[in-house]
Amino acid sequence: MTDNITERFIEAAKRVGAEVLRMNTLQDAVTYIKDTAKGNTLVPETSLVKRHHLRALLSEAGADVFTGKFRNAGELPGAGITFCNFCLADTGTVVLDSTDEEMRLATTLPEMHFILVDPTKILRDNLAAVEPMTAFHQGNEPKFIAYITGPSRTADIERVLTIGCHGPREVHILLVAGISSDLMEN
Amino acid sequence: MATNDTYKKSVEAAIANPKLSKALHLFGDAYLIARENAYRGLDFEAMRTELAAIKDEVRVRRKELLAEFIQNAEAAGSKVFIAKDTKEANDYVINLAKQKGARHIAKSKSMVSEEAHLNKALEAHGIKASETDLGEWIIQLAGQRPSHMVMPAIHMFKEEVAELFTKECGTRLTPEIKTLVDHARLRLRKEYFNADIGLTGANFLVANTGGIGLVTNEGNARLCATLPKVHVVFAGIHKLVRNIEDAIKITRLLPRNATGQLLTSYITWIRGAVPVNGEQKEQHIVLIDGGREALYESKVCQNALRCIQCGACANVCPVYQTVGGHVFGSIYISAIGIILTAFYEGLDKAKEITRACIGCRSCVAVCPSKIDLEEIILHLRNEVTKDFGMGVVKNVAFKAVMKNRGLFHSMVRAASKLQGPITHKNRSDSERRIIRHLPLHFMDRDFTEWRDLPSIAPKSFRDQFDSIPQQVTNPQYRVGFFVGCGADFVYPEVGVSMIKVLNSLNVEVVFPKSQNCCGIPALYAGDTETGVDLAKQSVQAFTDAKVDYILCICPTCTMAIKRDFVDRLADHPQWSAKAMALSSKTMDASAFMENILGASAKLKAMGTGKAVTYHDSCHLKRGSNVWKEPRALLLASGHDIKEMKNSDRCCGFGGTYSFLSHPQISRQITKDKVETIQDTGVKTVATDCPGCMIMLKGAVGKADETIRCVHTMELLAEALDKTK
Ligand code: SF4
Numbered sequence: 001m002t003d004n005i006t007e008r009f010i011e012a013a014k015r016v017g018a019e020v021l022r023m024n025t026l027q028d029a030v031t032y033i034k035d036t037a038k039g040n041t042l043v044p045e046t047s048l049v050k051r052h053h054l055r056a057l058l059s060e061a062g063a064d065v066f067t068g069k070f071r072n073a074g075e076l077p078g079a080g081i082t083f084c085n086f087c088l089a090d091t092g093t094v095v096l097d098s099t100d101e102e103m104r105l106a107t108t109l110p111e112m113h114f115i116l117v118d119p120t121k122i123l124r125d126n127l128a129a130v131e132p133m134t135a136f137h138q139g140n141e142p143k144f145i146a147y148i149t150g151p152s153r154t155a156d157i158e159r160v161l162t163i164g165c166h167g168p169r170e171v172h173i174l175l176v177a178g179i180s181s182d183l184m185e186n
Numbered sequence: 187m188a189t190n191d192t193y194k195k196s197v198e199a200a201i202a203n204p205k206l207s208k209a210l211h212l213f214g215d216a217y218l219i220a221r222e223n224a225y226r227g228l229d230f231e232a233m234r235t236e237l238a239a240i241k242d243e244v245r246v247r248r249k250e251l252l253a254e255f256i257q258n259a260e261a262a263g264s265k266v267f268i269a270k271d272t273k274e275a276n277d278y279v280i281n282l283a284k285q286k287g288a289r290h291i292a293k294s295k296s297m298v299s300e301e302a303h304l305n306k307a308l309e310a311h312g313i314k315a316s317e318t319d320l321g322e323w324i325i326q327l328a329g330q331r332p333s334h335m336v337m338p339a340i341h342m343f344k345e346e347v348a349e350l351f352t353k354e355c356g357t358r359l360t361p362e363i364k365t366l367v368d369h370a371r372l373r374l375r376k377e378y379f380n381a382d383i384g385l386t387g388a389n390f391l392v393a394n395t396g397g398i399g400l401v402t403n404e405g406n407a408r409l410c411a412t413l414p415k416v417h418v419v420f421a422g423i424h425k426l427v428r429n430i431e432d433a434i435k436i437t438r439l440l441p442r443n444a445t446g447q448l449l450t451s452y453i454t455w456i457r458g459a460v461p462v463n464g465e466q467k468e469q470h471i472v473l474i475d476g477g478r479e480a481l482y483e484s485k486v487c488q489n490a491l492r493c494i495q496c497g498a499c500a501n502v503c504p505v506y507q508t509v510g511g512h513v514f515g516s517i518y519i520s521a522i523g524i525i526l527t528a529f530y531e532g533l534d535k536a537k538e539i540t541r542a543c544i545g546c547r548s549c550v551a552v553c554p555s556k557i558d559l560e561e562i563i564l565h566l567r568n569e570v571t572k573d574f575g576m577g578v579v580k581n582v583a584f585k586a587v588m589k590n591r592g593l594f595h596s597m598v599r600a601a602s603k604l605q606g607p608i609t610h611k612n613r614s615d616s617e618r619r620i621i622r623h624l625p626l627h628f629m630d631r632d633f634t635e636w637r638d639l640p641s642i643a644p645k646s647f648r649d650q651f652d653s654i655p656q657q658v659t660n661p662q663y664r665v666g667f668f669v670g671c672g673a674d675f676v677y678p679e680v681g682v683s684m685i686k687v688l689n690s691l692n693v694e695v696v697f698p699k700s701q702n703c704c705g706i707p708a709l710y711a712g713d714t715e716t717g718v719d720l721a722k723q724s725v726q727a728f729t730d731a732k733v734d735y736i737l738c739i740c741p742t743c744t745m746a747i748k749r750d751f752v753d754r755l756a757d758h759p760q761w762s763a764k765a766m767a768l769s770s771k772t773m774d775a776s777a778f779m780e781n782i783l784g785a786s787a788k789l790k791a792m793g794t795g796k797a798v799t800y801h802d803s804c805h806l807k808r809g810s811n812v813w814k815e816p817r818a819l820l821l822a823s824g825h826d827i828k829e830m831k832n833s834d835r836c837c838g839f840g841g842t843y844s845f846l847s848h849p850q851i852s853r854q855i856t857k858d859k860v861e862t863i864q865d866t867g868v869k870t871v872a873t874d875c876p877g878c879m880i881m882l883k884g885a886v887g888k889a890d891e892t893i894r895c896v897h898t899m900e901l902l903a904e905a906l907d908k909t910k
C-alpha cells in the first residue's frame with residue numbers, strides 16, 4: 001500500500017515538473033545535491049537538519065553552504081535545502097511548516113529547491129491532510145504553512161506555460177527512507 | 187462604457203479584431219480538455235454540491251464566523267479591520283503607510299484591490315504600489331485593467347508585452363515568452379526587498395484558525411508575505427470558510443476549474459504575525475464589504491457570493507470568447523462579472539453587459555460553486571428593463587454574433603458540448619432537456635418551472651448532413667433544405683427523417699451550408715438590422731444553390747422566406763428581386779410531398795395502424811394554410827388520426843413573441859393544450875413545427891411521460907422503415 005502511494009506521489013510530482021529520485025542513503029542524497037546545486041546554498045537549521053547533521057554533511061561533500069543570515073545571501077541564491085513535514089500523493093505536493101523565516105527564504109528565493117522526503121510521510125491525498133493541517137493550527141501561535149507542488153510557473157503571457165516565474169525554477173525531491181516519520185517535524 | 191454608444195463602439199472594435207477572439211477560442215478549447223483531465227476519477231457534481239452547501243452555511247452563519255475569525259486572528263497577533271466600502275479599505279492602507287513612513291508597497295494579485303482602485307488611491311498619496319504578479323504587472327505598465335480574473339493580461343500578445351518591458355527598463359527585449367518571464371523574475375526581485383509593505387489578497391479566511399490561504403502559481407505572493415516587515419491582507423468578507431477542511435475542499439476545485447491543474451504550485455496558509463528579520467511581523471487584515479452584505483441579502487442573487495473566482499465562467503462563455511473581458515465585464519468579467527458589477531458598481535454600470543449574455547448556460551455547467559449564473563443574469567436583465575426601459579439598450583454583442591454565421595454556429599457547438607452535466611440523464615435522446623439556447627434566448631423569461639426546455643443536440647443537422655446517405659438515381663427534383671435553428675440544433679433528427687422520406691419519393695436534398703437563422707427572433711426583439719443581414723445571407727445561399735424548390739420543416743421559417751424576406755429586403759431592389767424568386771419556390775415539406783409529389787397516393791402500401799393525434803401549428807395552418815397535407819400523409823402511412831379538441835389552438839410557445847413576455851398567459855394556454863391531448867387517450871402527438879415540439883415535449887413530458895411528441899416527418903420515416 002505504502003509503495004503504491006509512493007509511486008503515485010512520484011508520478012504526480014513528475015507530472016508537474018519536479019525531479020523525483022529514490023536515494024539509498026542520506027549520504028547519496030547529499031552527493032546528488034552537491035553535484036547539482038550551484039551558488040549559495042541555504043540550509044535552514046530545523047530539528048531534522050540538526051539531527052541528521054545535514055549542514056555538516058553538505059559542507060564536507062563540498063556544497064557551498066551559506067553561513068550568514070539568509071537575507072544577506074543575495075536576491076537570487078543558488079539553492080535551498082529542506083526536509084518536509086509530509087507530502088500528498090494525489091497532487092505531488094510537499095508540505096512544509098515555514099513559520100521560521102529562514103525556512104521561508106530558503107524555499108522562495110533560490111533557483112533550486114531540494115527536498116528530502118521520507119516515503120512514510122506521504123499521505124494519500126489532500127483530504128488526508130485535514131488532520132495534520134488542523135493539528136498545526138492548535139493553539140494560537142503564528143503559522144506559515146506552505147504547500148509546494150512543482151516549480152514556480154506562469155501562463156500570464158499568451159497562456160503559454162512557463163516554468164520559473166518568481167519562485168524556484170527547479171524542485172528536486174529526494175526520497176530517503178528512515179529519516180523521519182513525524183508529520184509535525186521537518 | 188459611460189454610454190450605450192461607447193459600449194456599442196467597444197463591441198464593434200472587439201469584433202473587428204478577430205485576433206483576440208481567435209486566441210480566446212483556442213484557449214477555451216484547450217481549457218475544456220485540461221479541465222476534463224483534471225477531474226478524471228472525481229465526481230464534479232458531488233464536489234460542487236458540497237461546496238455550494240459549505241458556502242451557503244457560511245452565508246447563514248457569516249456574522250458569527252466573522253467574529254470567530256477576528257478573535258483567532260487577533261489571538262495570533264494580526265490586526266483586523268472591517269471596511270464597509272473600498273474607500274475605507276484604501277484609507278486604512280494609506281494611513282498605515284503614513285504611520286510607518288512607508289513609500290513602497292509590493293503587491294501580489296488581489297481582485298478586490300482592483301475593485302478598490304487601490305493603486306490609484308496610493309499614488310495620490312505618493313505611495314508607490316508595485317504589482318508583482320506577472321499578468322498584473324503587465325497590466326499596470328499598460329495602464330489597463332484585467333480582462334480575466336485568473337489571467338489578467340490574457341488579451342495581450344507577447345509583442346505588446348516586449349514593448350512594455352522595453353519601455354520600462356530601457357533595454358530592448360525580444361518578444362519571446364521565456365525571455366520576458368526571465369526579465370520579470372529578475373526585475374521584480376528587488377521590489378520585494380525594497381518594499382516597506384507587502385500586500386496580498388486571500389483565497390480564504392479560515393474562521394476557526396484565524397488564518398488566510400493563498401492559492402498561487404508564480405511564487406510572488408510568498409515573497410510579498412515574507413520579505414517586507416509589514417503584511418497587509420486585502421480581502422472580501424465573502425472569503426470566509428468555517429475551517430481547514432472547507433478550505434482544502436476549495437483547493438480541490440479551484441485549480442482544477444481555473445486552469446486544469448490538480449493543484450497550483452503554491453498554497454500558502456498564513457496565520458498571525460510570523461517572524462520577520464528577527465522580530466515579529468505586523469500583519470493587517472482588511473476585510474471589505476463593498477456591497478457584499480447587500481448581495482448576501484438579495485434572495486435572488488445571493489448565490490453569486492459562493493464564487494471562488496476560478497474564472498471558468500469566462501473561459502467557456504461564447505460572448506466572452508467573442509469580445510473579450512474588457513467589453514464583457516467591468517472589474518470582474520463575464521457571467522459573474524455581470525452580477526458583481528451590478529452590486530458593487532451599480533445596475534447602471536451593468537445594464538449593457540446584462541443584455542449581452544446570450545443565455546447558453548455554459549457558465550452554469552462549469553461553475554464549481556454551482557451558481558445558476560444565467561438565472562441571476564436573467565433576473566438582473568429584467569431589473570434593467572424595469573429601470574431603464576426596453577429600447578435603450580441594444581444587445582450589441584449578440585447582434586454581431588448572429589450576423590457572423592461561423593461564429594454563431596461554433597458557439598452553438600460549444601454550448602452543446604458543455605450542457606452535458608446539466609441535462610437529465612434518465613431521458614431518452616429525443617427527450618433531451620433543459621437549456622435556453624440560441625437564438626431562443628431572446629425569450630427574456632424562463633419557464634422551466636412548469637415545462638422543460640430542450641437541450642442542444644450533440645451534433646447539429648448541419649454537422650450531420652454530409653454523412654447522410656442519399657441513394658437517389660435520377661431524381662425527379664433537387665430541393666434545397668432550409669433547416670431553421672430548431673431543427674438544426676435541437677431536433678436534427680427531423681431533417682434526417684425528411685431526407686429519408688424525400689429520397690424514397692425520388693427527390694434529392696441539397697443543403698446550402700451558408701444559410702443562417704431566418705431572423706424572426708431578431709425581428710421580434712426589434713432588431714431589424716440583424717434581420718436584414720440574416721435575410722441576405724440565406725437569400726444568397728439559396729440563389730446560388732439553384733434548386734427546384736426550397737423546403738422547410740419549420741412553418742415560421744417557411745413564412746420568413748415566403749413573405750418576410752421580400753418585405754425585409756424591400757429597400758434593396760436587387761435583393762428583393764432575388765427574394766421574390768425564392769418565395770414562389772418555398773413551401774413546407776409536407777405541403778411539397780402532398781401537393782407537388784402526390785405522396786399520399788404513393789405511400790398507400792404502408793400500414794402501421796398506430797393511433798396519433800395532430801396538433802396544428804399556428805404558423806402552418808394560419809400562415810401557410812397547410813393542415814390537410816400532413817393529415818393525408820399520416821393516414822396514407824397507416825396512422826389512425828384521433829383528433830384532439832381545438833387542434834389548431836396555439837400551444838403557448840408563442841409563434842408571436844408577445845406571448846413570451848406574458849409567461850402566465852402562455853402557461854395557461856399550454857396547460858389547456860396538454861389537457862386536450864391527454865383527453866384523446868392517444869400516446870403520440872404529431873406536429874409540423876420544432877417550436878411547438880419544444881413547447882409540447884416539455885409540457886407534455888412533465889404531465890405524462892408516456893406521451894410522445896414527434897414531427898410528422900419522423901412518423902413517415904418510421905413507417906418507411908417498418909415496410910422495408
Ligand atoms: S449564459 Fe450568458 S454569461 Fe453564461 S456562458 Fe452563456 S452567454 Fe456567457
Ligand code: SF4
Nearest residue numbers: 493494496497499553
Ligand atoms: S461564478 Fe463560478 S465559474 Fe465563475 S468565477 Fe465564480 S466560481 Fe468560477
